[in-house]
Amino acid sequence: MSRQTRIGVAGLGLMGTALAERLAGAGFGVLGFDIAPAKCAQFRDAGGEVAASATDLAGRSRAIVIAVYDGAQVETLLGEFEQGRSRPALICTTTCAPDEIVRIAACAASTGFAFIEAPISGTSAEVRDGAATALVAGETEALNTLLAVLCPRRIRVDRIGDASRTKLAINLILQNNRAALAEGIVFAERLGLDGRAFLAAAQQSAAYSRVMDTKGEKMLSRDFRPQSHIAQTLKDAELILHEARQRGLHLAITEAQADLLRAAIALEGPERDSAAVIEAIRQRLSSEVVR
Structure with missing residues (x-):
């Protein structure tokens, strides 16, 4: 695909604008x-x-990167794309329920669109840095150059739907790691430790995870300018819990973590960074001390 090709980006939130910047930086025209x-x-x-x-976006783009909030918005977009004559390739980075993305992909194929499932594991800041990972399913050969620009780090999975399944399972671990880090920082501070000294020690320990690098300082400094919106984090947590319930699973840790996300949103608002989960923990511990 030529660098002169115009690529559409549907959804201009944190992730969409980060992906658009990567495309523009590689010389693609972006719409x-x-x-x-x-x-x-x-x-x-x-x-x-x-x-x-x-x-109009579909009519003027060779390919479209979809970066909207949820599967319902993807389906709405697809319906609007179908109204035009053009059939650009679609790369869907939105995290959807597995059955939902399978249905969307089948609908896209039936109306003449090439469709790639490519949810991204990472924040908008990591996308900009080329450090995020795309989980990719679908016929990618014609778009490998474009995918390499969007996410240099990619993991190929088997079938459409498996990328979303993988992303949800990864998010389960990631979100619980984030909540555990927040609780660990608050616990360490209550023990009388310096928060930054504790974080530095934890980063060199067996407990290390990359979330310490991306969210640790934000938690310590209460810097909740968003790299990812906490409302989106909760949306994904609720998708995980829904998929678990469908299979008779009780995810106790994830349920507690989702509860913390709801409390953090009530305190800080839905547009803040997911690091704001620490505020829910701080408030709960303070309330317990008062009692």
């Missing part, structure tokens, strides 16, 4: 679209070109 006029205006103010509608 953006979002249902929120404010996000379109921000993209335009930053020098980006904005499509008039989803149908």
Whole structure:
């Protein structure tokens, strides 16, 4: 695929704009679209070109990267893409329920779209740095160059739906690691330790996970400027719990972690970074001390 090819980006939130920046940095022409006029205006103010509608985006793009909130929005977009004559290849980075993405992919194929499932494990900051990992399923050969620009780190999975299954299982571990880190920091501080000295020690210990590097300092400094929105984190947690219930599984740790996310959103708002989960732990411990 030529660098002169225009690539569409549907969804201009944190992830969509990070992906658009990677494309532009590699020399691709980028055309953006979002249902929120404010996000379109921000993209335009930053020098980006904005499509008039989803149908316009499909008509003017060789391929479209989909980076919207959830599967319902992906289905809505696909319906709008179908109204035009063009059939660009679709790369869906949105985390969806496995059955949902299988249905979407089948619908796309039936109407002439090549469809790649590519949910991304990583924050928008990690996407910008090329450190995020895409989990890829579908016919990718014609778009390997484009995928390499979007995410240099990629893992090929078997069938459509398996990328989402893998992403949800990874997110289960990641989210629980994040909550454990937050609880560990608060516990260490209550023991009288310096938070940063504790974090440095933990990073050199058997407990190490990369979340310490990406979220540790944000938790310590209460820097909740978003790299990923905590509302999106909760959405994925609820997807995990739904899939577990469908299979008769009780995920006690993940249920407790989702509860913390809800409490953190009530305290800090849905647009804050997922590191804000530490505020729910701080508040609960403070409440227990008061009692």
